[in-house]
Amino acid sequence: MIDPDEPLETQVARQAKIIDALMRRANRQHEVGGSAYGAFQSAIALQGQIWAKTRDLERTTDELRHARDDTQRMRKNLADALSAMDGGVALFTAGRLEVCNDIFLKLLPDVSERLQPGLTVEDCFAAMSESRHLSSVEGNFDAALAQARRGRVGTSVVSLVIELAGDRWYQINLQRTSAENLVLLLTEITPIVRRNRSEKESLIDRQADYLQAVFENMTSGVCTFSPAGEVMMYNQQFRQLLGLPYTMLQHGTDLQRLLDFVAQHRLIAEAAEHDIHHWLDRLERQGRLRRRVRHATGRMLDLHAHRLPDGGVLLELKDVTLESRATEMLENRVTERTAELTRANAQLREQFDEMARVEEELRVAKERAEAAVSSKTRFLAAASHDLLQPINAAKLLIATLMDTTADTRFAPMVERLDGSFCSIEQLLHSLLDISRLESTDQALTPTEVCLGALMRSVWEDQTPLAQRKGVQLDVVPNMCFVRSDPVYLLRSIQNLVVNAIQYTAPGGRVLAGCRRRGNTVELQVWDTGIGISRKDQKRIFEEFARADNVPLGSGVGLGLSVVDRTCRHLGHKVRVRSKPGVGSVFSIEMERVAGRVVDEQEGCNVATPAECEMDHIVLVIENDPDVLFALTGKLEQWGASVLAARSLDEALGHVRDMGMAPDIILADYQLDNGETGDRAIRALRDETGVRIPAIMITANRGNALLKKGATEGFSVLTKPVQLSRLRPLMEWKIRWQAPEEAAE
Template sequence: MANLMPVPRNEKPQPETSLLQRIETLEADNERLRKICDALIVRVESGAAHKPEPYAAFEHSVVLAEQVRERTEALSQAMEELRDSNKALNRAREEEETTRQRLSDAIESIADGFVLFDNCHQLIQSNSRFRSYWRYAGVEIPAPGTDIDTVWQLALTSGLIVEEHREPDSDGVVLLLSNDRWVQMTERPTREGGLVVLYSDITDVKNSEMARRIKALEESERWVRVVTDHVPALIAYVGADLSIQFCNQVYEAWYGLNGESPLGKRLEHVHSEELYQRLLPQMLEALAGYNVNFEFEEMDGQGQVRHMMRSYVANFDEQGDVIGFFVLIRDITERRKTALALEQAYDDLECRIEERTSALTEVNSQLRQEISERASAEARLQEAKQEAEKANLSKTKFLAAVSHDLLQPLNAARLFTSALLEQSFGPKAEGLVHSVSTSLDDVESLLGTLVDISKLDAGVIKPDVTAFDLRDLLNNIARECQQMAIAENLTLDFVASSAIVESDSQLLARILRNFLTNAIRYTSSGRILLGCRRQAGHVVLQVWDTGPGIPQDKLSEIFQEFKRIRPDGSRPDKGLGLGLAIVDKIARMLGHEITVSSIEGKGSMFSVRVPLGKLRPRREVTEKTLRVVADQGLGGARIWVIDNDHAICEGMRVLLEGWDCQVTGATSLAELERQLDPVVSPVDLILADYHLDNDETGVDAVASINQRRKHPVPVVMITANYTNELKQHIRELGYVLMNKPVKPLKLRSTLNHMISGHARVRC
C-alpha cells in the first residue's frame, strides 16, 4: 500500500523523464486496483461457496470504494503535476529555443568567421562568414560533430588555406585564403573546456602594410638606382639562372643591343657566344659561393679593346644557399695606359739617372772638397763665437763679482752725504750738498742697474719663492713712490690688497718699483694708479699712468736692453734703458706674465700676473714691516758698527751720531775688542758688513759676540750679495738683511723698529 500513497503537493516537480515514469506506475497500479475491485464485485454477486455475510460484504465493498477514491485522487493529483511539469518543460523549451536563436543571431552578427567546439573539440556551431570561406573554395562545409583536427586538415588539403605563417608580435596565426583574403586565426578556451575560434579579416591591414613596404622598396630602389647610375662603373645583379635582375645605366648602355635593355635577359643572350664562354667559368665559381676578381679584355661599342676589372660577389639567402651574385665592372684602360707609360718613363729615367750619376759623382767630389773647406771655416767661426761668449760671460761675472767693491765707496759717500744733509749750513753749501746727493742718486741708480743686469745674465740671482701677504709689500712701495710723485706734481693713488701670492717678494717689489718709476718719469701731469685685479688662481698687479703713451709698433722694443722710447713731451731720461729689460728677465725667472697696453696721448698700463698662494707656518724669524718714525729719536741707542771699509765706518758713525746714537766703529772683531769688552759692554744693536777681511764674515763676528753674552744682541747684516742662499741663511739666523747701498731713510726706520721692539741690553 506504500506505493499507493499520494504525492505531497509541496513536492517540487521532477524532471520530464521521472514524471513520465511515475505516471506510468500510477496508471499500472490504478489498472490493477480496478481489476481487483471488479473481481471482488463479481465474487460477491456470484454467490460462491463461502459467501460472506451481507453486512460483511457491504463493509468490504465500502473499504474498497474508499481505496478506489483515494487512488483516484492521487492519480488526479499526479495528472495535475504532470500538466504543470509539461507547461514548465514547454517554457524551458521555448527559452532554450530563444537563447539558441539569440546565440545564432549574435554569432551571425559577428563580422569575423566564428566556430564553436565542445569540450571534446568537436564542431558545434559556426556562422555564415566561416561557411562562406568553404563555399568560395568549393569545399564541403564541415558538419557539426567534426573534430577540429579534421577541419584543419580538410582546409589544408582542399586548398582553402593558401599560405600560413605566424606574426612575430601576435599570438594568432595569419592565413591567406583561396579568395585572396588575409585572416588572423585566434583561439580562446571556454569555461567548460570547449574552444572558440575567430577568423578576423586583416586584408586591409595587410594591403596597407604591403603598400608601405612596396613604397619603401621602391624608394630604396630609386635611391640605389640614383647612386648606381652616377657611379662610373658597370653594376648589375645576376640571379641563379644567370638572368640579369638589376643593372645601372652604364651597364645598360654598354651591353644594350640596339637600345634594348638587357634587364631580365639571360647572360647568354646578352653577351656574344665567345664572350659568354670566356666568362662562364668565373660565373660558375661565383654561383659556387666564391668572390671572384679578374682583369678581362673586351670590345666596346666602337670596336676598341678595353681593359676591364670584373668583380663577382656571391649573394646568399637565409639558409646559406647562393641565389645570385653581384657584378661590378670598372674600365681600367686609362690606368693600364698610365702604368705602361710610367713603366716606360721609369726605364727612361733609369737611363738618365745612370748618365747623371756619373756626372754627379764628379761634382760630388768637388763638393766634398768645398764642404771640407767650409767645415774648417765653420769650426774657426765656432771657436771665435765661443771665445766671444766666454769673454761676455767673463765680463758679466766680473761685474757681478765686483759689485761689492763698486758699491763700497758709493755706500760711504751716501752715508757722508746723508750726515751732511742733517747739518745746518748756509744756503749755498746746502745746495751743493743736495747736488752731490742727487748725483750720488744717479750714480747709484746707474751702477745698481748695471750690476743687476750683470747678475741676472750671470745667473747669480736665484728666486726665493714663498707665500706672502701683498699688503705690506704694496704699502711700502706706495709710500716710497708717494714722495717721488709729489715732487713731480703728480697724484699717486693706491688700492690696497691682502691677497696671498707665491713669488719672490724682493724681485716682485723690484718689478713694481720699476713700473712706478717709469710712470713717474714719463708722466708730466695727471695721476698714477697702483692696484690689483683678481683672476682665476692669480692676481694681476697693474700700474696705470696718464703719460704720453707708447706707439703700438714700439711695445715689443721697450723690453730690449739699452732701448729707450722718447715720447713727445716727456722729460729727459738719464737712464740706460735697462729698467724694463731687468723687469723682463726677472719675470721670466719667476714665471710671471708681463703685459703692457698703451694709447698714444692718453697713457699706458703695465701689469704682472702672479699666482695666488697659501701661507704656511715658518720657523725662521721674518723681517717685520719697517715703519718710518720721523719725529722719534733713537734716544742714545748704543750701536756697534763692524765694516772692513774705514770710510764706511766713519760715515756710518757720523750719520748715526746725527740721530742721537752712541756709535762704536771697527773694521774687524779684533779692533772692536781693543776698544771695549764685547761680553759685558752694553749695546742695543749691531750693524755688521757681511764681507770682512782675512776671509772673515760679519756672521762669524756676530756669532762670536752673541755666544759669549748672556742675551743675544739684535743684528742688521749689510751686504752687496743678493744671492738667495745668503738671504735664507741670514733669515735662519734671525737677523735683518739690508743690501748696499744703504738708504739712510730705510736704515733709520729699521733701527727705530728694532730698538723700540727690544729691551736695551746693558750687559
C-alpha cells in the same frame, strides 16, 4: 529530490521513479497493516499524493513538449539561417559539432559523410586534411586551433587559407563565441586570389619591360643567365662590347658555349683557353668574379660576374679604356715624379747634411755664447759685493762731507758729487738686477709682501731727490699684502718713481698709490712730466731704449727694462698710459693676499727723527777699511760712540774690554775668512747673554737672508746704505727692541 535545472526528460524520469516507489510502499502497508480503517486512511492519503504528483508530471510533460518544440523550431531557424549564408558555417559546442550548413558539407564531398553532429573539432580538421579535394593549406590546422582556444572570447580570430581542386581558394576563420563554443567560417576568396595573381603577373610583365628598358639604356653591358646556365636577358651594349654575333647571343644560349666561343676566337687577348674555362669554377667557389681584360680590338673591359639568389649568373661588362689610359698616364707621371722626388730627396739630404753641420757649428757657438753670458752673469752676481763696497764708502764719505761743508762755498760742488754717485749707483743697480734676472742660479721667490712698508721706504729714499729737483713727491700708503718678491718689487717701484721725478719739470708733481680691483691690487705712479708718444710706448721697456723726447744725459734706459723683466718673472702685469706734454701713469697689477694682518715691524711708520745727538754705543763690523772709516765717521757725526771692528774676534775683544753689551750692532754680511754677519751677531749675543738689536748691511738681495733676519731678529739693509733709512731704523730698534736677556 528533483533539481529544476536538470533537463525535462531527466525530471520526468525521476518523478516516475518516485511515484512507483510510493505505490509499492502503499501496497506493503495494506498487506501488513492490522487496522482496515488505518489502511483506508493511508490509501486516501496516498491517492491524494498520487493525484498531485500526476498533475505535476502532466504539467512538466507539457512544458517539456513545448521546450522540445521551441528547440526544434530554433534549430530549424538556425539551419535556415546557416543555409542562407554565402559561406560555409559550422558550430561546435563543448568541442563537438552541433550544426553546419550545406555549403560546409558540400565543400569537400568525399568527407561530407564524416562531418556529422557530435564530431570533435580535431576529427573535423583531420577529415578535411585527408580530403582529395584539398590541394594545399597555408598554415597548420592544429596550431590554428590551439591559438583560437587561447584567444579571448568574441575578439580573437585565427585565419587559414586553403586551396581546393579546380583552383578554388577559401579562407577559414576560427572564433570563440563562449568558453566552450567555437565557430568555423569558410569564405571563398577565389576571385580575390585570381585577381591578385593576374595583377602580379601583369606587374611582373611590366617590370620585365622596365628592366629591359633599363638594361638597354645602361652604359655597361649586362647579361643574365638562369640557374641552368641559359641566357635570360641582355642588352645590346653587352653584345657590342664583347663583339658577339646576333646568332650567338639569343635566349637559351648556354653560358659554357659563350665562353668557348670567346676563347676560340680570342676576343679577350689575355684570357687563354685553359684560364677562361676556370672562370665558372672560381665563380662557383667564390660567388663572384672580377677581372680586367683587354679585348681583341684593344679596348680595356672590366668583367664582373655575380651569383644571383636563385642560382643564376649576372655578367656585367664596362668599357674602361679611357680610365685605363688615364691610369697608365698617371702611373707614368707618378714614375717620373718619383724620379724627380728621388733626385730632390738626394739634394735635400745633401742640404740636410749641410744644415746639420751648420747647426752643429751654431750649437757650439751658442754654447760658447751661453757660457760667456753665464760667465758674465756669475761675475756680476759674484762681484756685486766688491762693486758696491766702494760706492757705499764714497756715499758715506760724501754724506759726511755734505754735513761738514753745508754752509761753505764747497756745498754745491759736494752736492753735484753726490748726484754723480747717485747716478752711478742707479746704473750699477740696474746692471746687477738684469744680471740676476738672467741668472738661472738665482730665482725670484714670491712671498707675502706688505705694500705699505715698501712704499714708505721708497718715499724716504727718494724724497731728497725730489726736493733737489723741486718736484712734489706724495705717497698714499696701502697696508694690503700681495704675492711678490720684496727685493725686486721694491727696486721696480723705485725705478718707476725715480723715472717720474727725473722726467718731471720743477714745480711738477709725482703721486704713488694703490687701487684695489677684486682679487688684485694695481700700484700706480702718476706724474706731470713730459709724457711718452704712442709709438715710443711699445719700446720703452727694452734695454737701452729711450723715448724721442727725452733730453740727452737722462740715463741709459735700463730702469723700465728691469721693471718689465721682474714683472714677467713674477707674473705681474705692467701697463703705461701717457700723453706727450701732459704726463704718464705706470701701473703694476699684482695678486692680492686676503686676510693678512699687518704686524708691528711690517707696518711701522717711523718718523724722521729730530736732529739730535745719538747717545748710543754702536758696534760696527765691516771688513772693508774704507767703508768702516766712512760709516764710523758718519755715526760719530750723529753723536754715537762707535766701536769699529774688522772681524768677529776684534768685535768680541771690544765687548770684553767694555764689559757690557752695545746698544746696537751694524754688521756686514760678507766678512773675511768665511765669516758672515749673522754668525757674528749670534756669537756676540751668546757672549753677552743679551739679545742685542742688530742691522745687517749687505749687498746680498736674496730672500733667504730676509727670512733668516725675521727668524733670528735682525733687520736687513742693502748697500749702498741709505742714511735716511739707517738712522730712523737704528732709533726704532734701540727704542722698541731694547736689549733683552738671551734665552738659555
